[in-house]
Amino acid sequence: xxxxxxxxxxxxxxxxxxxxxxxxxxxGRLAISPGKVEIGQGIVTALAxxxxxxxxxxxGRIEMIRASTATSPNEGVTxxxxxxxxxxxxxxxxxxxxxxxxxxxxxxxxxIDAASLNVDDGTISxxxxxxxxxxxxxxxxxxxxxxTAAATPKSAMKRALAGRSVPRVDIPDKVFAxxxxxxxxxxxxxxxxxxxxxxxxxxxxxALDETAARAVPGLLAIVRDGGFAGVVADSEAAAxxxxxxxREGATWSAGEPLPDEDDIxxxxxxxxxxxxxxxxxxxxAAREPxxxxxxxxxxxxxxxASIAPSCAMAKWDVDHVHVWTHSQGxxxxxxxxxxxxxxxxxxxxxxxxxxxxxxxHNAADDVALDAVLLARAAGGRxxxxxxxxxxxxxxxxxxxAMAIEIEADLDADxxxxxxxxxxxxxxxxxxxxxxxxxxxxxxxxxxNPHPRMISTNPPAANGGxxxxxxxxxxxxxxxxITSHRLLTMPVRTSALRTLGAQGNVFAxxxxxxxxxxxxxxxxxxxxxxxxxxxxxxxxxxAAARRAQxxxxxxAGIGHGAGFARYKNTGAYCxxxxxxxxxxxxxxxxxxxxxxVGEAINPDGVINQIEGGAxxxxxxxxxxxxxxxxxxxxxxxxxxxxxxxxxxxxxVDVEIIQRPEIEPVGAGEAxxxxxTAAIANAVFDCxxxxxxxxxxxxxxxxxxxxxxx
Amino acid sequence: MPSLQFRxxxxxxxxxxxxxxxxxxxxxxxxxxxxxxFGCGAGECGACHVMVDDRAMASCDMPMWSVENKxxxxxxxxxxxxxxxxxxxxxxxxxxxxxxxxxxxxxxxAAALLKRNPSPTEAEVRAALDRDLCRCGSHNRMVxxxxxxxxxxxxx
Ligand code: FES
Ligand code: FES
Numbered sequence: 001x002x003x004x005x006x007x008x009x010x011x012x013x014x015x016x017x018x019x020x021x022x023x024x025x026x027x028g029r030l031a032i033s034p035g036k037v038e039i040g041q042g043i044v045t046a047l048a049x050x051x052x053x054x055x056x057x058x059x060g061r062i063e064m065i066r067a068s069t070a071t072s073p074n075e076g077v078t079x080x081x082x083x084x085x086x087x088x089x090x091x092x093x094x095x096x097x098x099x100x101x102x103x104x105x106x107x108x109x110x111x112i113d114a115a116s117l118n119v120d121d122g123t124i125s126x127x128x129x130x131x132x133x134x135x136x137x138x139x140x141x142x143x144x145x146x147x148t149a150a151a152t153p154k155s156a157m158k159r160a161l162a163g164r165s166v167p168r169v170d171i172p173d174k175v176f177a178x179x180x181x182x183x184x185x186x187x188x189x190x191x192x193x194x195x196x197x198x199x200x201x202x203x204x205x206x207a208l209d210e211t212a213a214r215a216v217p218g219l220l221a222i223v224r225d226g227g228f229a230g231v232v233a234d235s236e237a238a239a240x241x242x243x244x245x246x247r248e249g250a251t252w253s254a255g256e257p258l259p260d261e262d263d264i265x266x267x268x269x270x271x272x273x274x275x276x277x278x279x280x281x282x283x284x285a286a287r288e289p290x291x292x293x294x295x296x297x298x299x300x301x302x303x304x305a306s307i308a309p310s311c312a313m314a315k316w317d318v319d320h321v322h323v324w325t326h327s328q329g330x331x332x333x334x335x336x337x338x339x340x341x342x343x344x345x346x347x348x349x350x351x352x353x354x355x356x357x358x359x360x361h362n363a364a365d366d367v368a369l370d371a372v373l374l375a376r377a378a379g380g381r382x383x384x385x386x387x388x389x390x391x392x393x394x395x396x397x398x399x400x401a402m403a404i405e406i407e408a409d410l411d412a413d414x415x416x417x418x419x420x421x422x423x424x425x426x427x428x429x430x431x432x433x434x435x436x437x438x439x440x441x442x443x444x445x446x447x448n449p450h451p452r453m454i455s456t457n458p459p460a461a462n463g464g465x466x467x468x469x470x471x472x473x474x475x476x477x478x479x480x481i482t483s484h485r486l487l488t489m490p491v492r493t494s495a496l497r498t499l500g501a502q503g504n505v506f507a508x509x510x511x512x513x514x515x516x517x518x519x520x521x522x523x524x525x526x527x528x529x530x531x532x533x534x535x536x537x538x539x540x541x542a543a544a545r546r547a548q549x550x551x552x553x554x555a556g557i558g559h560g561a562g563f564a565r566y567k568n569t570g571a572y573c574x575x576x577x578x579x580x581x582x583x584x585x586x587x588x589x590x591x592x593x594x595x596v597g598e599a600i601n602p603d604g605v606i607n608q609i610e611g612g613a614x615x616x617x618x619x620x621x622x623x624x625x626x627x628x629x630x631x632x633x634x635x636x637x638x639x640x641x642x643x644x645x646x647x648x649x650x651v652d653v654e655i656i657q658r659p660e661i662e663p664v665g666a667g668e669a670x671x672x673x674x675t676a677a678i679a680n681a682v683f684d685c686x687x688x689x690x691x692x693x694x695x696x697x698x699x700x701x702x703x704x705x706x707x708x
Numbered sequence: 709m710p711s712l713q714f715r716x717x718x719x720x721x722x723x724x725x726x727x728x729x730x731x732x733x734x735x736x737x738x739x740x741x742x743x744x745x746f747g748c749g750a751g752e753c754g755a756c757h758v759m760v761d762d763r764a765m766a767s768c769d770m771p772m773w774s775v776e777n778k779x780x781x782x783x784x785x786x787x788x789x790x791x792x793x794x795x796x797x798x799x800x801x802x803x804x805x806x807x808x809x810x811x812x813x814x815x816x817x818a819a820a821l822l823k824r825n826p827s828p829t830e831a832e833v834r835a836a837l838d839r840d841l842c843r844c845g846s847h848n849r850m851v852x853x854x855x856x857x858x859x860x861x862x863x864x
Contacts, residue, residue, distance in 0.1 A: 040807025040844055167803060174808035175796040177743035177783040181809060184742035237733045307747050307755060307843040308809045356809035357844045389748040603803055607849070611806050614845030637752040637841065645837040648847040 007149040009089035011035065015073030018101075019143035021094040022051070027135050028122065030057065033065040035075025036087040037328060038170060040357040041667050042604040043083045045168045049600055050088050053159040054095030056119035057134070059166060068351040069334050077329035077431060079360070079495060080463060081570055081665025084600060088663060097151040098143060105141045106132050156598065156659035163659055165603030170354070182326055182353035183311045183386065190313075191220060193374035193385040194243040195230040195442070197395050200255035200630050201490070202452075205229055205445075209249030216242040221377035226447030230374045232383055258490050258627045265298050265403035268424040273484035278460065278467045283478035287417040289409035293515070297406070297507040299693040301491055301625035302399040303640055308356035309392040310363035314371035315382040320347045321375070325368040326355025332433025333365050339438045340369060340450070359615070361494040363387055363396035365432045366441040373442055393640055394632035395441060398625050399496025400426040400455065402466065402503040406511050414519045416530075419479040421470050421508070426486045427455030428465035428499035439494070454489045458499075463567035469501035469672060472508055473565055474530035491627070497612075498566070498668045502619070505564040505672025506679060506693065513560065513680040514689060523561055523680070524549055535572050535595050535656075536565060542593035542654050543574035556580055557588075558685025562676030564669075571596045571669035572656075575613065577649075577677035579685055583697045587617050587649040587678055594653060594669060597661035605666045610651045612670035618643035619671070620678045624694050714775045716741070717785025727773035732756045734772060735782065743783030743812045747841070754840030757813035758782045764813075764820040764839075783812040786819055795819055798857035799850070806844035814840045818854045827858055 218238025233239035259267035409418030457465025516526035626634035634640035747755030751769035787793035821836035
């Protein structure tokens with residue numbers, strides 16, 4: 001027999017107290033308090049839908065509470081497309097149990113068997129027109145109990161809201177300019193901070209002449225702590241002016257060299273590494289290959305490049321500090337702050353406020369420590385710190401560059417008989433709160449600095465990092481998958497949407513396409529023939545049908561396909577790209593099919609897939625962090641261009657709805673398949689394989705020269 | 709500091725300001741107007757767009773002297789929940805955003821477009837928004853929302 005605790009969803013097992021998730025507040029109101037945070041993905045609305053369904057209340061009665069270490073369940077980090085899976089399941093259980101507890105109390109008060117009671121928008125009624133409500137009973141039903149998993153959530157059929165496209169709860173504020181973003185938050189007494197960071201990579205501040213900065217009107221303090229320096233002023237303009245003056249007085253050390261941007265693969269393959277065999281499938285019968293294809297694929301460092309620079313606010317009260325942040329993990333950030341400040345975690349409250357989309361671990365956590373350090377000089381007043389665009393594009397962690405080599409053994413019929421996939425990359429995660437050492441930028445700058453955390457890879461059970469999606473879903477007879485994680489890190493890397501999956505799917509799906517074409521076989525048919533999983537085949541067939549695969553060949557137009565199941569355990573996604581061009585590529589249209597199991601909010605899922613597909617197109621066609629041997633040079637939108645309105649393709653998404661299957665996230669499902677689909681369409685159009693991202697004019701010309 | 713006059717969301721404003729200070733700093737820092745957002749400070753992203761005499765302009769790149777006697781409209785001046793601009797209604801109907809940080813600037817660019825061209829084609833909408841960046845990939849929804857607002861405004 002399994003104990004009830006084992007049946008609780010992970011987030012609930014870690015935070016079993018019902019009242020930490022649900023509270024009945026004023027008359028007709030209730031508060032839902034998840035540990036996951038809104039990062040523009042619509043999670044708050046999906047979770048409100050789940051709670052409203054399970055409790056039978058109108059969604060308009062629900063107030064969604066922002067995560068805070070003072071009150072919220074600890075759900076770790078909002079990442080990896082796990083929020084509906086983790087928070088949603090927990091809330092479903094919690095709300096089912098809360099409903100059951102209220103029904104029991106109502107049954108007692110009304111003298112009617114609980115089974116005959118009905119809940120409608122919070123009103124509990126039974127035969128003979130007797131009624132009460134959650135709010136009438138709230139005084140006598142304590143939720144200060146641990147969840148028991150005794151209550152069973154409703155079946156998919158009985159849910160009224162799940163599966164419906166409920167409008168997002170945060171959107172009205174955003175169109176009517178009601179402040180929601182931390183950048184717009186202005187508590188009384190607010191001061192503004194800016195931090196001095198070097199242009200040259202890892203240069204250290206060795207001397208600072210503060211005279212000019214001190215003369216700036218509005219300056220309140222210059223903060224120095226070892227190599228960390230910043231200003232506090234009474235307005236943003238004054239803080240900017242003081243920082244500019246401070247910069248002129250700064251003397252820096254020489255810094256540390258950066259790799260050769262034009263030979264990323266050479267650099268990655270020449271570094272000390274930790275090597276892990278990710279998976280091996282031994283061949284059952286030794287088949288002598290007739291030939292071996294050996295291909296190398298690369299992707300560059302990619303910037304998160306949030307549209308808003310990272311921002312945070314902090315306020316000290318003697319030895320307690322309150323921090324407002326758009327971090328993806330309030331508890332994890334608190335753990336790192338506690339290490340740096342040498343304070344007990346109880347002295348620190350970290351509260352979430354919305355920022356712009358972050359797409360992974362950007363500078364949100366770094367700027368929170370900056371704010372905490374600067375606010376020490378503010379005499380108990382709150383200090384808001386905002387990074388510059390330049391710092392956001394050069395000091396925040398990047399998605400790691402990758403070199404991927406695949407060797408495919410083919411028999412005489414060009415069927416795959418062996419497959420070796422090797423990855424060279426920095427680790428894809430250096431998030432705070434996970435180690436005895438902090439991951440925050442300023443921690444490496446202060447007096448008694450902590451070393452820079454070298455990024456690692458999450459374990460395979462969590463989807464892996466550089467190796468994410470490297471194990472093929474195709475039933476090749478044998479394979480070996482190897483990951484080489486760099487032990488040096490001249491360019492700072494951490495989690496960017498999909499971690500290694502975009503690179504790995506690009507490599508696998510490109511080679512699949514190449515082999516199908518070598519065989520003269522349709523690439524969709526080739527994939528279907530090598531898949532066993534019906535859900536995988538369904539998304540591929542659905543995308544193919546929707547795109548009328550394969551459209552008539554037209555000069556100057558190409559079509560390509562890509563498929564993956566994110567993390568091999570998450571959402572299934574197939575993409576078909578139509579592109580146009582000769583050396584400058586334009587993506588005209590992307591057609592996608594997606595299966596996330598139960599799509600709680602179908603329009604929300606489509607929105608995520610559209611966004612992911614467009615962002616992936618931007619990565620593929622344009623994005624590459626630029627640097628010379630001393631500094632990051634792509635620190636403006638001119639030097640780090642992203643896709644614009646005029647360049648965005650039409651995106652058409654079909655959802656395969658499976659209400660009976662637990663939901664998984666959609667935010668990262670499209671990137672790999674879209675990347676591969678575009679690359680394969682380039683081959684269809686131009687007859688050359690570009691194996692180095694981004695697929696720019698120069699890369700196409702180079703590939704053509706190589707081919708001829 | 710010289711006194712400067714301009715109109716903000718229909719109301720007359722007179723304030724003492726450094727003529728070289730940027731409009732965005734004055735709006736956000738002194739007037740508590742948080743609709744326009746800071747994104748780059750270099751006229752490259754559109755997050756800070758405001759309408760100046762019916763044209764969408766980057767307020768982060770616009771010194772106060774150039775605003776003298778002009779008519780400035782921010783997202784706050786476009787409409788309210790009680791009396792929404794058709795664009796605001798359409799952005800809600802189309803759920804046209806993810807994080808929404810870029811939206812204030814995009815609504816302003818779209819409003820300026822509809823003033824000079826009440827029935828734009830899709831290509832004209834894209835061209836009008838081409839200086840506005842959105843990192844979340846919500847572009848197509850926004851284009852649909854602008855077209856929806858235009859047809860709503862054209863309806864008798
Ligand atoms: S903030 Fe003004 S254009 Fe970017
Ligand atoms: S919706 Fe996030 S940047 Fe546009």
